[in-house]
Amino acid sequence: MKEFLQDKIFQLISEAADEQQQECYVIGGFVRDIFLKRPSKDIDVVVVGSGIELAQRVAEKLGKRANLSIFKNFGTAQVKLKDLEVEFVGARKESYQRESRNPIVEDGTLEDDQNRRDFTINALALCLNKDRFGELVDPFGGVEDLKNFVIRTPLNPDITFSDDPLRMMRGIRFSAQLGFFLETNTFEAIARNKERIEIISKERIADELNKIMMSRKPSVGFILLEKTGLLELIFPEVLALKGAETKDGVGHKDNFYHTLAVLDGLCEHTDNLWLRWSALLHDIGKPRTKRYDPRLGWTFHNHNFVGEKMIPEIFRRMKLPTNEKMKYVQKMVTLHMRPIVLSEEEVTDSAIRRLLFDAGDDIDDLMKLCEADITSKNPDKVKRFKSNFQLVRKKLKEIEEKDRVRNFQPPISGQEIMDTFNLPACSTVGEIKMRIKDAILDGIIPNEYEAAKTYMLEIASEFNLTIS
Numbered sequence: 396m397k398e399f400l401q402d403k404i405f406q407l408i409s410e411a412a413d414e415q416q417q418e419c420y421v422i423g424g425f426v427r428d429i430f431l432k433r434p435s436k437d438i439d440v441v442v443v444g445s446g447i448e449l450a451q452r453v454a455e456k457l458g459k460r461a462n463l464s465i466f467k468n469f470g471t472a473q474v475k476l477k478d479l480e481v482e483f484v485g486a487r488k489e490s491y492q493r494e495s496r497n498p499i500v501e502d503g504t505l506e507d508d509q510n511r512r513d514f515t516i517n518a519l520a521l522c523l524n525k526d527r528f529g530e531l532v533d534p535f536g537g538v539e540d541l542k543n544f545v546i547r548t549p550l551n552p553d554i555t556f557s558d559d560p561l562r563m564m565r566g567i568r569f570s571a572q573l574g575f576f577l578e579t580n581t582f583e584a585i586a587r588n589k590e591r592i593e594i595i596s597k598e599r600i601a602d603e604l605n606k607i608m609m610s611r612k613p614s615v616g617f618i619l620l621e622k623t624g625l626l627e628l629i630f631p632e633v634l635a636l637k638g639a640e641t642k643d644g645v646g647h648k649d650n651f652y653h654t655l656a657v658l659d660g661l662c663e664h665t666d667n668l669w670l671r672w673s674a675l676l677h678d679i680g681k682p683r684t685k686r687y688d689p690r691l692g693w694t695f696h697n698h699n700f701v702g703e704k705m706i707p708e709i710f711r712r713m714k715l716p717t718n719e720k721m722k723y724v725q726k727m728v729t730l731h732m733r734p735i736v737l738s739e740e741e742v743t744d745s746a747i748r749r750l751l752f753d754a755g756d757d758i759d760d761l762m763k764l765c766e767a768d769i770t771s772k773n774p775d776k777v778k779r780f781k782s783n784f785q786l787v788r789k790k791l792k793e794i795e796e797k798d799r800v801r802n803f804q805p806p807i808s809g810q811e812i813m814d815t816f817n818l819p820a821c822s823t824v825g826e827i828k829m830r831i832k833d834a835i836l837d838g839i840i841p842n843e844y845e846a847a848k849t850y851m852l853e854i855a856s857e858f859n860l861t862i863s
């Protein structure tokens with residue numbers, strides 16, 4: 396394994412460790428990622444002894460090039476060298492109490508330290524001392540599990556998960572990120588211990604969810620969350636999408652699997668985390684708006700608006716950002732049906748202008764979301780939708796070039812309306828502004844100052860106004 400420790404830093408740590416007569420290993424994610432050929436810049440080093448002392452020695456050897464930070468309370472230290480970050484920590488033994496995921500920590504051996512790791516693939520260690528440089532220590536068959544794409548805990552999974560329930564989320568996240576399978580015992584232990592998730596902070600759960608969202612196929616993670624029962628506890632609104640009812644022989648699609656198909660489809664076209672969240676939440680209002688009408692079948696009237704209103708509560712509870720990121724997700728959810736409705740009707744310039752006005756700079760994202768939302772099993776239908784969609788895109792481009800209504804600014808200001816008619820600030824000013832905006836969006840007048848001014852003077856009599 397020496398060939399994977401080419402970077403000079405490993406040679407340096409090796410020398411430092413030998414000088415201090417400390418046993419020392421690279422461990423965890425970095426070693427796993429060597430086997431997976433995923434380049435990584437975070438290196439964890441375990442020392443049987445003091446991690447801080449070894450880090451100090453390494454930093455001394457590097458001189459000015461390196462940056463040393465010491466975290467006395469945690470007994471750890473970090474050395475930064477260009478884009479590399481090396482964490483040094485003493486090997487430790489952990490024991491847990493039921494109420495907390497913070498263990499009681501004692502000094503330990505390498506074996507103790509490997510026992511406290513979450514998964515076999517995360518417990519691999521490579522020795523750095525000169526006489527054993529590059530030797531792999533793999534007590535739980537982690538390499539075999541890597542070959543077989545398996546996520547498995549090193550010890551009894553019930554204890555591993557109950558000790559630190561965040562590991563359940565991590566296991567599912569690794570399955571999604573790496574495309575691995577949860578070994579049966581490990582899977583079943585998550586299902587048995589799911590309630591323990593309640594001792595984990597919302598922020599940490601959100602971190603893991605975001606990593607699932609950023610994986611190539613997030614559905615893998617959400618299906619595991621659902622199957623283990625965790626989804627019900629951390630995200631009941633998404634679980635509520637699951638299931639398909641039938642009445643009078645009329646069914647509707649299962650919105651959980653539909654949502655996941657939309658999400659996976661969208662992920663092929665964007666790395667924007669919040670656009671991905673918009674896909675996950677686009678139909679979140681459907682369970683609350685579902686009705687059966689003998690004439691119309693199943694309807695979900697206004698599910699987009701209901702969904703939009705559910706989002707602040709969800710983001711607050713899950714400790715997701717409640718800033719402009721959330722507003723963007725709300726906007727996407729509200730508007731998610733607009734392009735598709737357009738593509739079903741005759742595409743009028745006025746409808747296109749209104750869509751551009753409402754979506755602004757997010758129009759391209761909205762189109763991506765909307766296109767991913769076409770998941771019908773009927774290939775003819777999909778083909779028809781997609782070609783109508785091309786038409787909408789083309790029109791959007793034409794109208795935007797012609798009328799520039801994206802990020803529309805009214806050509807006549809409220810102040811000018813007040814000055815022209817000698818009006819105080821009042822609702823009439825707003826109404827006139829709105830009429831001008833509508834006239835532009837409906838294509839009655841062009842998006843230009845002179846035309847808007849003429850139009851304003853024309854409609855003045857309707858408001859019993861005269862020029863001052």
Ligand code: ATP
Nearest residue numbers: 422423424425439511512513514517518559561562
């Ligand atoms: P990533 O960096 O992609 O999140 P990682 O496996 O490197 O994945 P880190 O959080 O960087 O995860 O942790 C480094 C190592 O520390 C892991 O590989 C694992 O051995 C160990 N580890 C991290 N979190 C836990 C945990 N909750 N329980 C047990 N071991 C853990």
Ligand code: MG
Nearest residue numbers: 424425435437
């Ligand atoms: Mg890491």
